[in-house]
Amino acid sequence: MHNKIEDIEVRLLLEAIHLKYHYDFRGYAMASIKRRLIQARDRFGCRTISMLQDLVLHDESILMELMGYLTVQVSELFRDPAYFKAIRETVVPHLKTYPSLKVWIAGCSTGEEVYSFAILFREEGLEDRTIFYATDINQDSLRKAEAGVYGLDRMRLFTENHRLSGGKSSLSDYYTAAYGAATFDKSLRKRIVFSDHSLVTDAVFAETQLVSCRNVLIYFNKDLQNRAIGLFRDSLSNRGFLGLGAKETLRFSSHVDGFAEFARDERLYQKREEA
Structure with a gap:
């Protein structure tokens, strides 16, 4: 019975967020969103999810913190290096035939994936003809992505991923280290447009040659996927x-x-020719 009430509370909270703030999480997979809302409930010291709903409806600042729970913020540079290696070796030769390129990183979180692409495209001589669109619904994540600052303790993993992805330079060429943080070179951002975009409610905004959307769809139900x-x-x-x-x-x-x-x-697909 308790479980059933919790499910109702989750649905009501998602409805409330949609009605007040126009963020639509109603089509997200129930099990994962419920798990994350229970974590948030405990974090905010609420006894029930209904109490969390009361908080969110009456205090806008709570929403931004709650977004950190509702949108998944787990990433690393060149995550799953074999994916980037496959792009480097099999997709890039096709992309080199285009005079200009648009790449969409959907659900870019805190920016690790888009910097991976910017570095890879620079190494492959494609950066100057490319515009990268890095989109997410979480404003806080977008701000972090735009800053391009990551903990220095993460650089060993990032460096190893870059090497395994077929990196043609040293990752340290792309960032400066100070005060326990690594700040990625501003020049990497000159071809990146960071933008608020929802896969749930928003429309297509550009014709692209490559879309990378990884570990986002697993949180959606079938209709939303x-x-x-x-x-x-x-x-x-x-x-x-x-x-x-x-x-x-x-x-x-x-x-x-x-x-x-x-x-x-490597979960890479090519769009078929349309008649």
Whole structure:
């Protein structure tokens, strides 16, 4: 019974957030969002999720902190290096045939993925013809992404990932270290547009040649996954590329026929020619 009441409370809270703040989490997978809301409930010292709802509705500053729980902030530079290696070796040769490129990093979180692409594209001589769109619904994450500052203790892992991804330089060439933090070079940001965008409610905003959206769809229910993949399909030019996370697939999507598997193990797909 308690579980059932909690489910009702979760639905009411998500409805309240949508009505007041226009952030729509109602199509997110129930199990994961409930788990994260219970963590938030405990963090804010609330006895129930209903009490958390009361807090959020009457104090806007709570929402921004709550967004940290509702949107997943786990990333690293060149995360899953084999993915970036596959892009470097198999996708980049195709991208080199375009005079200009647009790349969309959807759900960019605190920016690790977009900096990975900026570095990879610089190493492959594609940076100057590329615009990167880095989007997320969490304003706080976008601010962190734009700052490009990460803990120095994370650099060993980032450096190893970069090496395994086929990196052609030393990662330390791209950041300066001071006071326990690594600040990534401002020049990496000159081709990046950071922007607030929701895969749940917003529309396509550009024609792109590559979309990378990793470890976002696992938090969506089936309808929302289909909506997001539909956006990517509409955004991609003919024969453009889509990259998903290691646990994600197009296999059960209503858009599966719109894509060909390009590098199956690395979850890279290529949009089929449209008549």
